[in-house]
Amino acid sequence: MAGIKTLIGKGTMAQNHRPWPRAVVTAETWAGAIAGLAAGQWNLLGLWGEPACVHMALLDATDGEIAVLSLDGASGRYPSVGLHHPPALRPERTIRDLFGLEPDGLPDPRSWLDHGNWDLRHPLATKPSSVPIEKTYAFLPAEGPGLHQIPVGPVHAGIIEPGHFRFTANGETVVRLEQRFGYVHKGIEGLMTGATIAAASRLAARTSGDSTVAYGLAFARAAESALQIDVPPRAIYLRALMAELERLANHLGDFGAICNDAAFALMLAHCGVLREKVLRIANDVFGHRLMRDRIQPGGVTGDISSDDFTTLRALVADIAARFPALVDLYDNTASLQDRTVSTGIVTTELVRQYAAGGFIGRASGRAFDARKNLPYAPYDSLAFDVPLLDAGDVNARVWIRIREIEQSLALVTQLLDRMPEGSIRSNLPAAGKACEGMALVEGFRGDILVWLSLHPDGTVARCHLRDPSWLQWPLLEAAIEGNIVADFPLCNKSFNCSYSGHDL
């Protein structure tokens, strides 16, 4: 099979797109890429629009090659990817909502992020229309005797984000779940257009609060690729330190919260304490509990002292001492396992088709972790394992998190042991000419893609942020099918997808 380079070799290569190539291709090559996606040859990393152009990022899972294909959309139409490759359905509905570009043949005519409340249509198009779309929305039908519908949200019962879930159930059994999102759409990509790098970095760090470090890092790496600057080694290590602390805090929180959704509150109590310890020390060391805005294009905002090393080592020792008892508790509580084992199964075929990352992909047999598969510094020189399971149920997603907590603890120690000396920030040069950068960073939830195009004056021409949730949310619809309604909170928490990261 021809590689990804052969595929884009037919197109016109974009100058100044780094680190992976981008090519402007013909409709014929675009169709070839769609055929490759449908055949499982490529993974779809992202699909996004510009006012007169659509881009798709592809990954060749066999050799880790990445390329971006761009197709001219000046006519206002382009051949639909979603027609042949379902993971592209929601991105294409979004491109239509935001830019008014019509995917020819897209089987779903409904809007996605646009609910008819924006006072305009196609907000990111060159010329938005002042007539909003209709507010009505038709959910997919499910017909049969004894079926009933349960609408849930957007305001949910817990302290969580808003989204709508439409269940069709037969008795207790879920026949169909349909999600409807867009409630927290803030127009982040619209606000970024024309913004300075500093302002755009702030917005990126507020795309999904639980992944604020990962987003800050992804945006910074994309900007640094575009501007071709190197970051001092110490800053690279400090960034990874923050990224691993963020992963630890989130996985600890999830472990407790998943068990709590199976009515096992003891685990939440203990994990909540460990999570709080991580956040407090993050606050002591980095000056912010979630470490927000600490990563900036060029480096990091603050250094750490020798006392901070001691504090962080003590934190690792403390968690390492307390965590095994909680793992034993999970492993030896039959009533809890009864809820998690064989609940909410996602098949390997589906995670491969959707290129779903994070614990969702890795619990269903897709061995992908951007830190390992597309290694970026400092992970290319650190020793760690990427845990992999194939059961694909809630239990497997719990175990992936448990193993990743252990790996992150070991990574924090390695980062502290090898912390280089030196400066923590490089100055950003003036762009001077139009340039583009791209980054793929492993957040706690999965791989975050940032694609950034800069004007010659250094302001943002276009920035696209693809949350891992885009590739994971649709799988929740599949996971819950045939399960009981009461297991939905458990399945949903085991996914823990981001609403804000998805809605942008």
Add this chain to the structure above:
Amino acid sequence: MRKLLFQSLVQMPLTEAAPSADDKALAELGASLARVTRRRLGRSLSIREVDAGSCNGCELEIQALGNAYYDLERFGLRFVASPRHADVLLVTGPVTKNMRMALERTYNATPDPKWVIAAGDCALDGGCFAGSYAVVGGVSAVVPVDLHIPGCPPPPLAILRGLLALLEKVSAG
């Protein structure tokens, strides 16, 4: 499990109730909060959290109020599942246009007397999302706000202080 539970019995609680040199603030806050709450609303105050468009950072810190260090419920403060059960709406985020109606309906579903706290910098005026085609603005652009708690996100202690400030305002008025 027995071992863990037994340890919890013999270990000192993590909850920061006892006055200590470095965390005096929380302890003082705890005592006065409980006193004022009781006078005004009997023994409890029920809070309904509404995310009207936040990045979920504020939600993380609000959830943290339930952990053993802050143990919100000891003050008689608790989060409830329905606005019908709530005295206070704790609203986060810039209000997005797609959440405006849901926020209005949640407010209207909350029985009087009721108070609204807007938590986080975005909830004040939309923060860095102000001016977007998809954002209405701060919470007060949609429902009347009694108190604003700044921060991005506000740490749990700041949220506790905010709840106290609201109670004092309510008792004074």
